[in-house]
Amino acid sequence: MIQINQGIRFTGKQQASLVQCDWEPSPLAADEIIGRTIVSLISNGSEMGAYMDFSGGMKYPVETGYAAILEVLEVGEEVTNVKVGERVLALSPHQAYSRVKFNDYIPVPAGMKPEHxxxxxxxxxxxxxMIHSRIRPTESVMVMGLGIVGLMCAQVMQHCGYEVYAFDPNEGRRATARSCGLRHVYTSPDEVPGLKGTAGLAIDCSGREEAVYSLLANLRKGGELYLVGVPWFRSTDKFAHDLLRSIFYGYVQVNSGWEWSIPRHSSEFHPNSNHGSIRKAMEWIRDGLLQVENIYDIYTPSACGEVYAGIADSTLTKPCVIFDWSSV
Incomplete structure (x- = not known):
């Protein structure tokens, strides 16, 4: 029986520590599993919001993290899709052990490295x-921002047949994108004059206003813009008039890129789901259709203070950071 758990918590603004955290030792429910965390993944965008307290008024301490590979230790009597010793991807925080309901995890394909x-x-x-968009693979797509979300976005779109143009001002990120097989990687759309007015779909993964202006200037009339990157803070002194004018006269459809705008689980009339996307993404990674080698660094959870500080000041060189919990 697990008595003590450890997890990463934001204990104050720009402060992260590995601490002892709450654990409920009550008997396992019939629809639950208990898992030991093998690795967990940092979301640079989402977690930075709480770490930096961009919106102000954050109440600390804060639990953080939403992706982990668990080794199943116990299963409830109604759980039939996994067994003890198997691995699952769960939307769990950075902590050594987690209790998860049977419909809140996805079994990991056999033979996959947990860090993949x-x-x-x-x-x-x-x-x-991509599921919401009416733009089809006969058209060009622009992806702005090649952090881990943008890098995966560009790879997914290219794998699905779109002509993808990916942009980031950081040369290291551009080099990583090229190493992952992306064919058209540039600093900005200004480097691709022939793209102007022809792209059907633009996806901003940066959360920066100037990036959105740049994308709008290159969409065709009636194109679509999806805002995937969270706009945590104001990054330009431009007025909204230029933005509104571009949208109005470009007949552009602007959409939130909020991932939870589709159901968590599929149903008869809603076959697309967030869990279905995760499951498919793992399969594509397993089959080598999405490249993940050499895009991540691995740290122990006890190094979380320096890791989050490195993300905040942009000194980490890889777009993705993974915690290895084997030593905890």
Missing amino acids: AVIGRFPAVSMTS
């Missing part, structure tokens, strides 16, 4: 936008 499987969480973020 956990990255399957990220393609699902932008797959929601």
